[in-house]
Amino acid sequence: MRTFLATLLVLFLSIPTAMAGSLAGKGLWCPVIGDETNELHRGYWFHNGGVEDRVFSYRIAGHDIAISHTVYREPGTSKIEIGSFIVIDRETLQKTDPERTVQCYRINSQPEIYQKLQDIIDAAKAKNKL
Numbered sequence: 798m799r800t801f802l803a804t805l806l807v808l809f810l811s812i813p814t815a816m817a818g819s820l821a822g823k824g825l826w827c828p829v830i831g832d833e834t835n836e837l838h839r840g841y842w843f844h845n846g847g848v849e850d851r852v853f854s855y856r857i858a859g860h861d862i863a864i865s866h867t868v869y870r871e872p873g874t875s876k877i878e879i880g881s882f883i884v885i886d887r888e889t890l891q892k893t894d895p896e897r898t899v900q901c902y903r904i905n906s907q908p909e910i911y912q913k914l915q916d917i918i919d920a921a922k923a924k925n926k927l
Contacts, residue, residue: 820869820877821845824910825885827892827901835917839892840910841879841901843869852879855910860922862914 820843829837840855852869855862867880877885883894890901904910 820850820871824904824907825890825892825901826904826910826913827899829897829899835921838914838917839899840904840914842907842910853907854879855914857914857918860918862911862918 822843824840824842827839827841832838835857838857842853842855844851844853849868850870851866853864853866855864857863869880870878872878875887877887879885883892885892885901890903892899892901904913
């Protein structure tokens, strides 16, 4: 009986934490079709921690992968705002910024984002003659 009550108590106490971090541990891959420079592809990984919720943004910079982070908000149940300009529709996973709208896809891990970008870099390097 004690074990049952202890388990029930742990489950009850973990519900607010699980609800508060609904995006934590989830990611998006947002490729841009027709991007000749490969600099517009983005990967996003969401974290919940401390005072602000943060999203890590992965992109190609030259022959490297650049990682930055910023704050994200969930102003309602149907969209995510990243920084000041990016909005992601939670139902369609379309990312809209001042320049374009991009179809994004759910991704399972941070290393998977990194690998997708590294594959793009490697393919571009293989085409280079110099």
